[in-house]
Amino acid sequence: MTxxxxxxxxxLTGATLLAAAxxxxxxxxxxxxxxxxGGGIGGATVARYLAALAPPIHVTLVEPKERYVTCFFSNLxxxxxxxxxxxxxxxxxxxxxxxxxxxxxxxxxxxxxARTVELKSGSRLPYDRLVLAPGVSFRLDAIEGYDEAxxxxxxxxxxxxxxxxxxxRQLESMEDGGVFLIVVPPDPFRCPPGPYERASxxxxxxxxxxxxxxILILDAKDAFKPQDVFQExxxxxxxxxxxxxxxxxxxxxxxxxxxxRSVITEGETFKAAVANVIPPQRAGALAIETGLADxxxxxxxxxxxxxxxxxxxxxxxxxAIIGGDMPKSAFSANSQAKACAFAIAAELAGSxxxxxxxxxxxxxxxxxxxxxxxALNFRPDPxxxxxxxxxxxxxxxxESAELRRKTARHAIGWYAAFTRDTFG
Ligand SMILES: Cc1cc2nc3c(=O)[nH]c(=O)nc-3n(C[C@H](O)[C@H](O)[C@H](O)COP(=O)(O)OP(=O)(O)OC[C@H]3O[C@@H](n4cnc5c(N)ncnc54)[C@H](O)[C@@H]3O)c2cc1C
Numbered sequence: 031m032t033x034x035x036x037x038x039x040x041x042l043t044g045a046t047l048l049a050a051a052x053x054x055x056x057x058x059x060x061x062x063x064x065x066x067x068g069g070g071i072g073g074a075t076v077a078r079y080l081a082a083l084a085p086p087i088h089v090t091l092v093e094p095k096e097r098y099v100t101c102f103f104s105n106l107x108x109x110x111x112x113x114x115x116x117x118x119x120x121x122x123x124x125x126x127x128x129x130x131x132x133x134x135x136x137x138x139x140x141x142x143x144a145r146t147v148e149l150k151s152g153s154r155l156p157y158d159r160l161v162l163a164p165g166v167s168f169r170l171d172a173i174e175g176y177d178e179a180x181x182x183x184x185x186x187x188x189x190x191x192x193x194x195x196x197x198x199r200q201l202e203s204m205e206d207g208g209v210f211l212i213v214v215p216p217d218p219f220r221c222p223p224g225p226y227e228r229a230s231x232x233x234x235x236x237x238x239x240x241x242x243x244x245i246l247i248l249d250a251k252d253a254f255k256p257q258d259v260f261q262e263x264x265x266x267x268x269x270x271x272x273x274x275x276x277x278x279x280x281x282x283x284x285x286x287x288x289x290x291r292s293v294i295t296e297g298e299t300f301k302a303a304v305a306n307v308i309p310p311q312r313a314g315a316l317a318i319e320t321g322l323a324d325x326x327x328x329x330x331x332x333x334x335x336x337x338x339x340x341x342x343x344x345x346x347x348x349x350a351i352i353g354g355d356m357p358k359s360a361f362s363a364n365s366q367a368k369a370c371a372f373a374i375a376a377e378l379a380g381s382x383x384x385x386x387x388x389x390x391x392x393x394x395x396x397x398x399x400x401x402x403x404x405a406l407n408f409r410p411d412p413x414x415x416x417x418x419x420x421x422x423x424x425x426x427x428x429e430s431a432e433l434r435r436k437t438a439r440h441a442i443g444w445y446a447a448f449t450r451d452t453f454g
Pocket of ligand 1: 067068069070071072073092093094095098100101102103104105135136137138163164165166187188189220221224314315316347348349350358359360361362363391392393394
């Protein structure tokens with residue numbers, strides 16, 4: 031493997047660059063190349079932090095979309111409390127301020143021997159190190175009748191963007207007194223508290239605009255976290271409006287009937303005015319197709335470096351990985367991305383690796399002015415090789431309304447700071 035020591039880099043900037051007609055282009059060609067696939071939270075953070083490290087690394091970010099819409103805060107959009115525009119982020123700052131080369135294309139394949147990434151256009155990008163952060167894909171074969179066409183009638187809205195707009199329109203045009211049904215998938219899935227936050231914020235909207243409506247949650251599980259905090263808030267803010275049905279009562283979702291907007295469980299059929307079916311998930315399609323996921327559908331990584339345990343020189347971060355105790359969240363993806371960037375830089379420079387400190391801190395809304403928080407620290411466990419939680423704080427039932435209001439305000443500030451840390 032090529033090691034890019036500081037001395038080698040200084041040598042390059044001296045002899046090679048003086049001789050070159052275009053020193054900038056020569057430098058870019060001579061630097062170690064890292065290609066990052068996926069410009070969501072994990073990928074954008076890796077790219078930004080790698081580009082800021084010394085000695086310099088040539089970083090290319092491959093992402094088909096011109097603008098990324100955050101899933102976090104998209105439940106506020108569904109409740110009419112944020113515009114989608116306020117949740118959208120471009121790549122200009124990453125390109126202009128951080129010097130990341132942005133390629134707006136989808137990656138379609140990887141050749142780990144030649145070390146190239148294949149793009150949809152047919153061209154290839156060479157790399158010394160590759161980072162994949164493709165997020166999740168949806169198992170559209172898991173619920174009978176819930177295929178690609180069904181997502182246009184019963185949206186999952188678990189990727190923010192057109193699906194969120196569709197679900198918001200359906201909620202707006204729903205008659206007062208209708209049933210909004212949320213199907214929650216089995217673990218693991220993106221953002222474990224997300225479905226219950228969605229129920230809370232849609233209830234906030236119904237309370238103001240469609241007070242006779244009901245929300246039914248059909249869960250694939252028998253418990254969720256922090257259940258007591260959610261259920262206490264539901265009975266306080268929206269008495270009688272939200273009903274949660276665990277798998278032990280229903281046998282969990284088996285099929286959908288798009289024509290009647292019904293969800294079929296083992297024992298019963300539930301008809302909805304608006305149905306939000308969140309299907310089971312696995313790693314993003316590219317990771318599956320290139321053999322970077324194991325039988326679980328998720329990607330195993332070395333928690334020290336986030337290098338794939340199945341393929342050398344390829345690292346993965348974010349929702350696609352098996353992250354041990356870390357939940358699939360934007361904060362986790364951002365924290366893993368920073369650890370991964372430092373590990374790659376250390377490897378390229380041949381310097382010492384340190385075990386990373388990893389973090390997750392989430393704000394979850396129970397109503398527009400009521401939010402709770404959790405904060406967790408993690409370390410790789412040297413014995414099991416898994417990421418383990420070492421310290422945690424979670425909001426409790428019984429916190430004062432003032433504290434919860436403050437937490438909701440802090441969440442707004444967190445969004446601005448966090449997206450700036452990710453996209454520049
Ligand atoms: C409703 C909801 C609420 C949430 N709330 C929170 C919250 O409050 N706090 C929190 O921390 N997290 C929250 N999350 C979770 C968070 O959004 C995800 O965990 C986070 O986005 C994961 O980041 P990622 O980089 O792994 O994937 P993503 O952010 O999904 O990025 C993946 C990117 O890869 C690109 N891509 C995929 N395939 C290819 C390819 N072949 N070539 C090139 N590019 C490709 C995609 O276009 C996408 O831009 C929430 C999620 C949902 C659904």
